[in-house]
Every structure is written in structure tokens, then in C-alpha cells.
Amino acid sequence: MSIDEIISRLSTYIEGEIPSDAITAAKENWAKFLPHISQVMNKFINDENCLTEDEYNFLLFGVFLLAEQKEHSHFELLLKLCDRDDSYDSSLNTLFGDVLTELVASFLYILADRRQAELITFMLSEQAGFYVKSAVLSAIFAQYDANEMQKQSLVDLIKIWIPHFEQEDNHTMLAAIAGLCIDHQIAEYKTEFQALFAQNKLDLDYIDESEINNWGPWTETSASFASGFIHHSFDTAEELSTWAGYQKEETPKLIKPEEYAGQPKVGRNDPCSCGSGKKYKKCCMA
Numbered sequence: 001m002s003i004d005e006i007i008s009r010l011s012t013y014i015e016g017e018i019p020s021d022a023i024t025a026a027k028e029n030w031a032k033f034l035p036h037i038s039q040v041m042n043k044f045i046n047d048e049n050c051l052t053e054d055e056y057n058f059l060l061f062g063v064f065l066l067a068e069q070k071e072h073s074h075f076e077l078l079l080k081l082c083d084r085d086d087s088y089d090s091s092l093n094t095l096f097g098d099v100l101t102e103l104v105a106s107f108l109y110i111l112a113d114r115r116q117a118e119l120i121t122f123m124l125s126e127q128a129g130f131y132v133k134s135a136v137l138s139a140i141f142a143q144y145d146a147n148e149m150q151k152q153s154l155v156d157l158i159k160i161w162i163p164h165f166e167q168e169d170n171h172t173m174l175a176a177i178a179g180l181c182i183d184h185q186i187a188e189y190k191t192e193f194q195a196l197f198a199q200n201k202l203d204l205d206y207i208d209e210s211e212i213n214n215w216g217p218w219t220e221t222s223a224s225f226a227s228g229f230i231h232h233s234f235d236t237a238e239e240l241s242t243w244a245g246y247q248k249e250e251t252p253k254l255i256k257p258e259e260y261a262g263q264p265k266v267g268r269n270d271p272c273s274c275g276s277g278k279k280y281k282k283c284c285m286a
Helices: 003-010 020-028 030-046 051-070 073-082 091-096 104-112 117-122 131-147 151-167 171-184 190-198 209-213 236-240 257-262
Strands: none
Touching: 003 020, 003 030, 003 051, 003 091, 020 030, 020 051, 030 051, 030 073, 051 073, 051 091, 051 104, 051 236, 073 104, 073 117, 104 117, 104 236, 117 131, 131 151, 131 190, 151 171, 151 190, 171 190, 171 209, 190 209
């Protein structure tokens, strides 16, 4: 395939079809293909409202491929692309959709290649939204999991983040930090987070009372890699094969009311019923 043909195929969404041939061709012609990703990324950064639908499609594939190819040179460019509003009707949400909560943390972790300063600075961004900051936070904790960051360094960062987000009245970020501390068995600020919970300063959509009250001691950890939430690497076509939009349409099985009523309620910390292997709170609940 020519570069133009690759771009055309990756720019066109066809329901139920993964453009495997174009994905393979892009990787085989990576040196020639990469500048086209850079061009559309910069176009989005300069004016996020100017992309066409085809360019949105292409850019999403481009970011996937940057992570698959471990194109570390584009780490800072990806951070610039993400440093903006990510609410439901935002351009960033139009670009990423569910990828914001499912894969952006992995993209950032992979492209960071052990770099920490840029992620740490991003956490204090005034324009970045919650979902992106949460992804950056998860990437930082993943660096800790991978022994790329010392525990004391992470504890020192948490000491900065707590008053910063408390001053902003950002209860969602405070809850996200508390949840990751619990998951990673970091107890240094247990008292502070329990006090914040008592003051109704933790968003209960992201952490619940039982998690705060039962904060340690632990018998196991749900660290980023162990839980499957952060990927060291992944295959774009394989990842897309799990997406409903790229699966062949099948006649849905009707569930009888009595069968549905008998289904157990999924808890926040239970494995997600979608089969991803992640906790419910980090998957379909997010």
C-alpha cells in the first residue's frame, strides 16, 4: 500500500472491519508514515476544532500506533494534545471516547520511557481535565510499580497533590489519588484521606466508604500491571478486536427478566463483567 492509501484506509471507519492491512503497512513504512501523524497531532494542538471526521479517525489510529511502535519521541507532543478540557462534549473526548479511561494511561506510560518530570508537571495543569489527569496519575503509579520511581519520591508528590487539589475543591482527583494509594498499599497519608472523607471532600463516585474505612493492612495488591490496567505494550489490531464497533454484528441474545434479576450486583472492586480483567471502578464504571 502507498502512504496515501494507508492514510485513506485509516481515516475511514467501516463498522465491523479492522483495517489490519493498513495497520501493518503503516508499521512497515513507519519512517514515512510518522510525519503524517505528527502533522495531524499539531493541527489538533493548534486548533482542536478544525479536524474533520476523517482526521479524527486517522489521529486515533495514529496515537495507537505511536504507543505500539514505542515512539518515545512523541511523548511531549501527546501530552500537549491531552492538555485540555476532556468533558463529554469536548474535542478530546470526540477523539478518544472510552480510550480516555481505558488506554491513555498506557499510551503515556509507554511513551514516557521512564521520564517523570513531564508527567509530574502535567498533574498541576490548569486546563487539563479529570480523565486525562487521572490517566497521568495512573502512569506515575505505574512507574512506581515498575521500580522506575522510588516510594519516597511518590510519597513526596502525594504530599504536594493533596493540598493542591483540596484548594481547588477537586474532590474527584483527591478520590483518585486515595484509591490508587489503597490499591498500591501506600499508607503514609491514610489519616489525611480519612479526614478528607469525613469532610465530604472525596468524590464517592470514585471511592466508597468501605475502601476508606478498611484502608489496610493488605493481603494482596492490585498494582497497575498486575491488574491489567496498564500495558507495557500492545497490538493495535488485537486491541481493536475487543471493541464492539469492530466486531461483526450478531443477533443479541434476549435476557429474560427473571434471568436479569438474578444477576449479582457488580461491586466497585469486583472484576468488571465485560471480561476485561480490570476492576469495575477502573473499567465500565469509569
